[in-house]
Amino acid sequence: MDIKGIAEEVCKKTGVETTGRDVEKVLSGLTSSSHFWEVVCTAREPFSVVAEVVEVLKRTRLVKVDEQGDIYFTPEGMKFLKSRGITPRKDYTCPACEGRGIGLEKLKELVQKFDEVTADRPKAIIDYDQGFVTTRTVVSRIALMADRGDLEGKKLLVLGDDDLVSIAAGLSGMPAEVVVMEIDDRLVEYINDKATKLGLPVKAIKYDFREKLPDEYVGYFDTFTTDPPETLEALEVCMGRGLTGLSGEGCAGYFGLTRTEASLKKWNLFQQMLVDKFKVAITDIIDDFNHYVNWDYLLGSIRDDYSFVQVKPRLNWYRSSMYRIETLSGFKGMENKSMPCELYIDQEALIYRPGQM
Template identity: 30%
Template sequence: MKESEHSSRDARKNMAPNTILELIVQRTGIPEGEEAIRRILREIYRHGRIGTKDLAYATRLPVPVVAAVRRELEKAGLITRKAGAILTREGEEYVRNILGLSVKESLICPYCSGKTILIEDKYQSILKKLEEYSKLRPHPYTWLDQAFCTPETAVLRALFMLEEGDVEGRRIIFLGDDDLTSVATGLLKVSKEITVIDIDDRILKLIDDISESEGIGIECIHHDLRQPLPDRLKNKYDVVFTDPPYTITGLKLFLSRGIEALRRRKCASIYLAFAHKPPEEMLGLQAAINEMNLLFREIIPRFNRYEGAEMFANTTMLVKIETTEGTHPSIVGPYEEKIYTGEVSPKIRTYKCKCGYTIDVGSGREFQTIEDLKVKGCPRCGRKKGFRIIRKRTL
């Protein structure tokens, strides 16, 4: 064995239990701290070998964060990469002797994966329809924080609401629905009324066309929620579903409009899909919900799966919220604050084309999003795919 390898091993043995974790936190700046590093090591230990995306899903951390931690764990000699992350012999010793890990089996239900809901045989036909309809969705507008959930997720959402008693005989309003959850709900054919509000006419036309062909009567309304709800939509609905921009201002706005849409009664349900965020940002979410005197009824992590939302590990939580006697919107009237992620936290991403040309994408650039770049193509060679991100910075 090389002398440097001996030195590295000896240094690890002499470290205090959390020194390695503390060092990785310092080097990566991970907001979740040492506990997140421990979770990552635990998942690698339990799986034996695991890819970065699966590791991000299991730990509810963004893919770039997991990738950064993985690199530091490699430098520390605790893991290596062989078709996925795997513990080295030193890594095995560390997680067993220092972290005290010994249980490898998962205790989560293998059938529902912790979502509490299954798509039974009688609902498989709805899933098949959603799989076909989802292929008709236009490319997502990332500046509107669009990221399409999987067809399975849309159906699971509808079935979860059904099980909770919030579909049969109910008037349901969807505040934004690029995921087609309204379609999955409508195909159950047990609700009284379904309304979709969205700012994207492409999504509304698709839902309207599907609704007409399926005879499920979904009302589609073009509306920017930064403007007050039309009066005819206020105090009307039993249930709200929303997957808002993943910012606190966006959350407050969409929940406020949802509260206005509900009939004034206790225990009305609001279903919220929202990203798993670092602790300080989650406190902001809790504060926003508490401010409106809303009650957390249930939180299911990793309920929603998405196509291509790697910043959120392709997954978000589903939160069931209920109104109380004191529930009130925190925002009334027109709203002028920034609500979309690209506005609240603008970033410039630099991509490299296979021809070697680099392109800046983001606010104030020729290409606002990677989707724009893929549509228009590389300015040098015209290629429309195969771009690799090499740098990211916040403005």
């Protein structure tokens, strides 16, 4: 089987548009690491595509999987790679900033304080597809918003906050006000408790972004930040809520988007939505900005029909790119009414339900 044939088989099985170049990225990742989750991280392809490429390679005896779930090329597989000129992926990421282009030297105290304050944070749970980012990521988000002039003296809306960005923002002393809209009662209580004890200008309220934005917060904020679910429906509604909360042109929104649960085709459709429907400019896309701490429920929430998938990750493999958007003259939010939508499950989702593929 050639690379084009593998791509066609993967596309047929997953329903995700897959090219020969996509397959080459997975092959290159496998030559660098035998660990499935590291390959998912480095290949920058949807989880379902990476898993199915490995399964095709296994079925055609180009790779083998050992008892620990590690993946190795067979002699036939090595010949396959050599004949097609596929080489190991090399990593040129700056180790100091982890590729973000943001230095934290001026925020060392915030890093330490945030870790101390949030040591008792609630665990991530599957109910809301939670998984929070590392401390360095949280503080880098604060630094990025501050660097772009979107935090100091500004009113910040945080849509969903298992990352506890609101607490970090409050501890930084920069924003005038932070309002968190969060569906998880545990987090609402936790954030409000910390804000009261520490005297932070932070308030959390119970909110499901599928419901209308509270009227008092329409057009109220200077900046919003969120970590949205990645179905196209959920992305549209979440962006619409954030933009509806902004006060006018020149305001900013920040959010992450993965390659693990969002193909480039989905990126393209989403970017068209941002530009054409919402009338905003995409000013920044910083690759792999957000690094997530591995969550406890991972292996119980994903498919178990591939042995190499049911392996505990050895690194913080789940990552997303950071987007910054800025509102233009004539920008649009969305009609402020309830908008039911599918939050978590589509063909590219990491969470698996029988029959979804």
